Amino acid sequence: MTPSRYYLINFGIPLACAALVFLMFDMTHLDVAFSNLLFDPVSQLFPIEQNHLFEQFTHKWARIIPNWTAEGAFIGLALSFAWPLLATDRRPRLGALLERSQVAPVLRFAAAHRRDWLFIVVAFALCTGVIHFLKAHTSVYCPIETTLYGGKMAHVDWFSNFQFFHEAGDGRCWPGGHASGGFTMLALYFVARRHQWRFSSAVLYASLLLGLVYGTTRVLQGWHYMSHTFWAGIFVWLTCLLTALAFYGQARLALPVRHTRQRPVYAAQAGTA
Template sequence: MGQPQQRAIQLTTTTSTRLRFYGINLGVPVFLALLVFVTFDLTNIDRQLSDMLFDSAAGVFPIGQIHLFETITHKWARIIPNLTGELAIIGAIMSFVWPLLERRRNSGLTQLAIRARLERPLQFARRHRLDFFFVTVAFSVSTGMIHYLKSHTSVYCPVETTLYGGTQAHVEWFRNFNLLHEAGAGRCWPGGHASSAFSLLALYFVARRYCWQHSNVLLAGILLLGMIYGTTRVLQGWHYMSHTFWAGIVVWLSSLLVALCFYGRAKLQRPVRKGSLSYGNDQPLVRPLKSSATLTRSAG
């Protein structure tokens, strides 16, 4: 086989691989967005579902009156995404500590860190600096997109509308969308609580970077968590069901964009590897570290 033919085959393979990646990761979410729009936004299904949960005689959503349910599913549930974001920020900051300590091996601070056995977590933070920054930026971008859409559509929550005893008019998001300016005081679309769980999708892209064999299980778990978060708010009358679907789609697309900027398509598309996580170049994710005694001798 001649060199021109080999190049042609390689180009065809690369193009096919690229199309497959974007078809799955971009094409499927866009298709789902169109499906949600046609199925929910252009019909009354959202309101029909909420009508089933609303007690018209009492004028309330019964589950929304259970304070323990609110505490567990709304307040306590925030701990998971909030803690993940905070750990990512801390990890990004700590990733700069060990390189500074290594430059001053004889300093008392370095020796203190070694004796306290902090070298392993600090070296871990250094090795995964890019990942910590990615998660931080992905959280920020997805949260920013959700807040932008909330303020530029001004959709009120079901319990705030006249349909369910409120004072505000029910308006579809696409009829109220304003690209450059805030559309009003409503802040209900897409679902914010669901998006906080979906923001964990950033962890899936980290897992894909390292070709983790259980990355799809992680993806399924995060999507399930997002659906649970969103559904609990639907039961309380604070969201329509479609708000959860839209939150997942927006967060996925935002996280995908950030992942492509940080890692590139090629690294995200590598096949999963059985066994431990790896960098894709046969180097283990958790590399052997020098012992404290070795570092102490080196420092001396």
């Protein structure tokens, strides 16, 4: 894939989606119309919002997936420094012990993928930072907090309240934070593309689906509009893409996937071959 085509696809599609979301949702009342279908005007509640099991399963327990991924990447990054420090070539007994206990393969794997661990940690941190910045600098209140649905705060559009250099207020609803947690799994897609993994497309679709599911559950509870989920996905994708380009380079990410499985050769093994 040529560089121009790569950039056109990976930047052009999300930017086109951003324009479409802006025109379809932010320039119309489609968000409000959809949330109206979920709101009970008699009780002045979103019925699903009161369901404790739904809240536990879709909001609290669901955090396990991105949280454990980030923690696993951080542990992998820490372990990646262990194998070189152990210097098993100068300590044959220690090396033999690690091999017998099956610790050595784990440490070699961690060391060989140090850049990937670091990329995941940085990408997750940057995605979280971008979403928090946008939340603080737009000060959009969630539907359930506004006067439209029994709350006390006024409904405002993010673009009419945006302040670049300072916080715009106390609202923290745009873009969708819970949805962005699912979308941050897109970082794994770029790792898969770096290694030309044949199932990289499956990782991409699963990450997008996870973010959409996370975001939609919050829409059903009245804590977000549907467009908040789409905006979260767009910003997370662009953040992960820019981070991946900085870590791996466009030429590496644009390589075609391998359709046959190849056994990886770790640095320690390559040096003794």
